[in-house]
Amino acid sequence: MSTIAPQSGSRSHGGAAYRPSTWRRVQSWIAGHVVMFSALLVLVYLFIPVAYTFVFSFNNYRKSNIVWNPQGSPTLKHWKDPCGAPGVCDALVTSLEIGAIATLVATILGTMLAFALVRHQFRGKAASNLLVFIPMATPEIVLGASLLTLFVQGFSRFGLRLGFWTIVIAHIMFCISFVVVTVKARLQSLDPRLEEAAQDLYAGPGSTFWKVTFPLVLPGIVGAALLAFSLSFDDFIITNFVSGNETTFPKFVYVSYLRGIPAQANVIGFSMFVLALLLVIAGTLVNNIRKPKV
Amino acid sequence: MGLFSKSGGSGGFREAKGDLRLQEVTKSFGDFTAVDNLTLEVPRGSFFALLGPSGCGKTTTLRMVAGLEQPTAGRILIGDTDLTGSRPYERPVNTVFQSYALFPHLTIRDNVAFGPTRRGEANAAQLAGDALELVQLSHLAARKPAQLSGGQQQRVAVARAIVNRPEVLLLDEPLGALDLKLRRQMQVELKRIQSEVGLTFIHVTHDQEEAMTMADTVAVMNHGRIEQMGAPEELYDLPRTTFVANFVGQSNLASGPITGRDGDRIVAEVNGTQVAIPSSRCAVDSGEVTFGIRPEKVRIHEQRPEGAGSDVQATVRDVSFTGVATQYQVEVPSGAVWNVYEQNLDVKPISVRPGDQVWLTWDPAHAFGVPVDSDAAAEALAAVDAP
Amino acid sequence: MSAFAHAAGGNAAVTHQDPPARRRSWATWLLLLPGFLWLLVFFVFPLVQLFTVSLQSKYPGYPGYYYRDVNFGNYVDALTQFGAHFGRSLLFAGLATLFAFLLAYPLAYAMAFKAGRWRNVMMICIIAPFFTSFILRTVAWRQILADDGPVASTLNFLHLLPGGRITETWVAVVAGLTYNFLPFMVLPIYASLERADHRIIEAGGDLYANGFTTFRKVTLPMSMPGVLAGTLLTFIPAAGDYVNADLLGSDRSTKMVGNVIESQFFKVLGGFPLAAALSFTLMALILALVFVYIRRFGTEELL
Ligand SMILES: Nc1ncnc2c1ncn2[C@@H]1O[C@H](COP(=O)(O)OP(=O)(O)OP(=O)(O)O)[C@@H](O)[C@H]1O
Ligand SMILES: [Mg+2]
Numbered sequence: 001m002s003t004i005a006p007q008s009g010s011r012s013h014g015g016a017a018y019r020p021s022t023w024r025r026v027q028s029w030i031a032g033h034v035v036m037f038s039a040l041l042v043l044v045y046l047f048i049p050v051a052y053t054f055v056f057s058f059n060n061y062r063k064s065n066i067v068w069n070p071q072g073s074p075t076l077k078h079w080k081d082p083c084g085a086p087g088v089c090d091a092l093v094t095s096l097e098i099g100a101i102a103t104l105v106a107t108i109l110g111t112m113l114a115f116a117l118v119r120h121q122f123r124g125k126a127a128s129n130l131l132v133f134i135p136m137a138t139p140e141i142v143l144g145a146s147l148l149t150l151f152v153q154g155f156s157r158f159g160l161r162l163g164f165w166t167i168v169i170a171h172i173m174f175c176i177s178f179v180v181v182t183v184k185a186r187l188q189s190l191d192p193r194l195e196e197a198a199q200d201l202y203a204g205p206g207s208t209f210w211k212v213t214f215p216l217v218l219p220g221i222v223g224a225a226l227l228a229f230s231l232s233f234d235d236f237i238i239t240n241f242v243s244g245n246e247t248t249f250p251k252f253v254y255v256s257y258l259r260g261i262p263a264q265a266n267v268i269g270f271s272m273f274v275l276a277l278l279l280v281i282a283g284t285l286v287n288n289i290r291k292p293k294v
Numbered sequence: 295m296g297l298f299s300k301s302g303g304s305g306g307f308r309e310a311k312g313d314l315r316l317q318e319v320t321k322s323f324g325d326f327t328a329v330d331n332l333t334l335e336v337p338r339g340s341f342f343a344l345l346g347p348s349g350c351g352k353t354t355t356l357r358m359v360a361g362l363e364q365p366t367a368g369r370i371l372i373g374d375t376d377l378t379g380s381r382p383y384e385r386p387v388n389t390v391f392q393s394y395a396l397f398p399h400l401t402i403r404d405n406v407a408f409g410p411t412r413r414g415e416a417n418a419a420q421l422a423g424d425a426l427e428l429v430q431l432s433h434l435a436a437r438k439p440a441q442l443s444g445g446q447q448q449r450v451a452v453a454r455a456i457v458n459r460p461e462v463l464l465l466d467e468p469l470g471a472l473d474l475k476l477r478r479q480m481q482v483e484l485k486r487i488q489s490e491v492g493l494t495f496i497h498v499t500h501d502q503e504e505a506m507t508m509a510d511t512v513a514v515m516n517h518g519r520i521e522q523m524g525a526p527e528e529l530y531d532l533p534r535t536t537f538v539a540n541f542v543g544q545s546n547l548a549s550g551p552i553t554g555r556d557g558d559r560i561v562a563e564v565n566g567t568q569v570a571i572p573s574s575r576c577a578v579d580s581g582e583v584t585f586g587i588r589p590e591k592v593r594i595h596e597q598r599p600e601g602a603g604s605d606v607q608a609t610v611r612d613v614s615f616t617g618v619a620t621q622y623q624v625e626v627p628s629g630a631v632w633n634v635y636e637q638n639l640d641v642k643p644i645s646v647r648p649g650d651q652v653w654l655t656w657d658p659a660h661a662f663g664v665p666v667d668s669d670a671a672a673e674a675l676a677a678v679d680a681p
Numbered sequence: 682m683s684a685f686a687h688a689a690g691g692n693a694a695v696t697h698q699d700p701p702a703r704r705r706s707w708a709t710w711l712l713l714l715p716g717f718l719w720l721l722v723f724f725v726f727p728l729v730q731l732f733t734v735s736l737q738s739k740y741p742g743y744p745g746y747y748y749r750d751v752n753f754g755n756y757v758d759a760l761t762q763f764g765a766h767f768g769r770s771l772l773f774a775g776l777a778t779l780f781a782f783l784l785a786y787p788l789a790y791a792m793a794f795k796a797g798r799w800r801n802v803m804m805i806c807i808i809a810p811f812f813t814s815f816i817l818r819t820v821a822w823r824q825i826l827a828d829d830g831p832v833a834s835t836l837n838f839l840h841l842l843p844g845g846r847i848t849e850t851w852v853a854v855v856a857g858l859t860y861n862f863l864p865f866m867v868l869p870i871y872a873s874l875e876r877a878d879h880r881i882i883e884a885g886g887d888l889y890a891n892g893f894t895t896f897r898k899v900t901l902p903m904s905m906p907g908v909l910a911g912t913l914l915t916f917i918p919a920a921g922d923y924v925n926a927d928l929l930g931s932d933r934s935t936k937m938v939g940n941v942i943e944s945q946f947f948k949v950l951g952g953f954p955l956a957a958a959l960s961f962t963l964m965a966l967i968l969a970l971v972f973v974y975i976r977r978f979g980t981e982e983l984l
Binding site for chain 1: 455
Binding site: 261 | 719943961
């Protein structure tokens, strides 16, 4: 407010000339902070169930972790023994493994597709773009149902059972499209003159790619991989269709819901959240403070 | 990353020394001809400026020399080495791009060291340091391009090209984005660098003043062809086409039939007035000719001058005093408007007012004759009449 | 993540840079082949197969058995028996998309224009809840909104809750859908705002003195590709969702098509053909709506 004070002082001398600008400043100050304030509220809204999860990881409950047990004081016992509930850690490990494999494969395949779609001229490009787009426009339940049909009717004769690998296959499939659009956007915003400049400076096709194109597209690829991993790790609907007896972390939570979700799941869910947050924040910080190499 | 650094590299690099020659080079995009049968020779170590209106094919020409575009027909040589068909990284040619095209992920030093490193120079860092010294940016070597001002980025782009000591350095409107002051400063700096390192510079610009002050040779390009080429003063003094007469400086032009000869002069009748052009300065010797005279070569008289050779009566339209000179716009009998610049050498006040009748004279030795070009003349007329 | 703006537009903006000289076609095919093969085998082919299943007929008298046929009866059943579920799916998804848009825009706007170096942190805050798991968060909402939970009891105390409860109603289902798909709305809008030329918005600020006019005439149109992609990425999965209706809704009045498909597949003997027909009907409805929507609001950049 102090910035406005001198102006309101001068108004008494200068007449009404200052009024519009002062008023507009107040207006824009409010407008600017209203936006920021509501953005923060939305973020808080996003975090409410995460906070709930966190709080209930300390619940000293008797039968099921649904209501806070007023008798039992908060306990750390679930944090001390996060694998205490049968199956929860296996499910987590399965989810992480599936996420890692699916992310790796989908990122590679999707990046290759993105390069071809942006950098190469070929017939059927529009159709190819459509083929990449449609999986994103298909409800997960349809994807899951169709894959289940394929695995049960088409692939069982090859000895492919529902389980770990069918989940991996399905996750790769729906992650590819997201990788393609992410990497494509990055590639399209890349100035083609940078690659020309590299060629002009004696870099052949190989060095041009590895020294200029790839480093510049890398943030897009990393972002795509991060997104793919998040989508895979969090997927439930498709997974539920194609998982057979295999249990991923979301499926574990869903299945145990009727009996009551063990607090260990809260511990793990919240830890994963913090881990993801810290990893990326650390990555950003390292990126920012890394001294330019000599 | 080191794993891949060997790929590409300087494998097919071609050593070549000597003059740059373009032989009957044509470049078409579909049925549009951007560069049309261009033949050009740039002596080694000269500063060559390519001047021309937007879209005339300057950038395309440079890109063909750099190897970023392949000519549809013709050959490009440096010395006796034919570079046609070779890749950009195989040519001893470097480009300073109009938008600088600095690598945003590399520091200034790494940007400059990029070329030497690719060529496997052992002392790439040393070379980069020297080049940055040359453009006086050593203190910013550790920054990224985004942390530099426009003028600084431009100098980095020059350093990044020059560090390679290419036979030919191409500059595509490198000063276009700079303000006037920085522009002048960079012109001086570029010229200094050029004389210091002695490379062949090909400099594309829109700015004729820039071309005139910097270059040993200026080529004026139009519609994919070179209209005229020569030393700046030569180009100004004796344009060979209507386009050049109008594009390089201003000209007063008028067309008419050649009526005869008078010694070593060609006489033409232009709107009822007999004008003489030295035959060595006239590009045509029969039929129609466009007579031209530069505005500052014309004198203005309030009375009919005694025994003058070439004279025309005209009506003053506008007088503007610019300090050093006074600029008149006068209407000649044909209805065309001519420009006349008079240096204010005398202290007498200007007595000519718009609407006055005046007489124009000039020394016939300054007149020139170019072939009639109705398109170019129409453009010029439109330009003069406009405001 | 800037990609999202293009999520819905396959061939968007490819033309602005001239394509480099034609590459050898074997390189192109080498790049395309693995990805396309994957999508063909695990996306196109299964859809075709699901379609053939949707045309199969049941063996009369042998529950659980069906034979190859071209029988559109399953589609008739799907629409006549489950019309209300389709209506609910589209309605709930539409409402959730609207609310998600209203919540997402300020957040995306603040990230793009006000957050400065906090941008990346805010971005991570939007993605990180994925790692807590969709199911766990939805269950958390169920407890928060439960009859004896803080929200419902406060509202009841103030007599502001007509039905007396939130869970087991459509309100809870729509709230859950809104919450769960919010990130898919925020990210594309953010991407398109971030890519927009800030100078144009400043110029707009000069032209239209009023901040809101600037927003309406300049900022919003520039973020349209992102809004479009975001609404699609929210609406489509929301329309196919069954978890929110399952965890937050009631047994009867809030079930969506997803719930029917899921139970036909897993809980009804011989429900495959009907489930397949339901899936295809849902997809057709969604594609038709999306098509109309894109025709109505789409810019050149989309499709
Ligand atoms: N890749 C291309 N495809 C089709 N036409 C092109 C291409 N590149 C250039 N042209 C055309 O060729 C002509 C010459 O272009 P060029 O870039 O050489 O002009 P310029 O003289 O550099 O102009 P400016 O001064 O505006 O930079 C233009 O008319 C342009 O439209
Ligand atoms: Mg150009």
